[in-house]
Amino acid sequence: MQPLDPEQLKFVEILAKLMMENEVFKEEYTEEDFNNVIDWLTKLRGQIDITIETLQEQAPSDGGE
Numbered sequence: 001m002q003p004l005d006p007e008q009l010k011f012v013e014i015l016a017k018l019m020m021e022n023e024v025f026k027e028e029y030t031e032e033d034f035n036n037v038i039d040w041l042t043k044l045r046g047q048i049d050i051t052i053e054t055l056q057e058q059a060p061s062d063g064g065e
Contacts, residue, residue: 018044
């Protein structure tokens with residue numbers, strides 16, 4: 001198993017904080033809890049994708065990259 005690089009670690013810390021704030025972590029998980037976590041993460045992924053697309057559209061395109 002490879003260690004996370006600093007950027008990956010930062011993302012995992014942010015994700016863990018969001019999960020705690022949204023009470024996603026529990027001592028024991030039922031099947032419904034797992035489904036709720038998967039649903040929450042799927043919605044979060046969707047919002048991240050939308051944000052990335054919006055930022056890419058707004059980014060100045062100077063052809064440098």
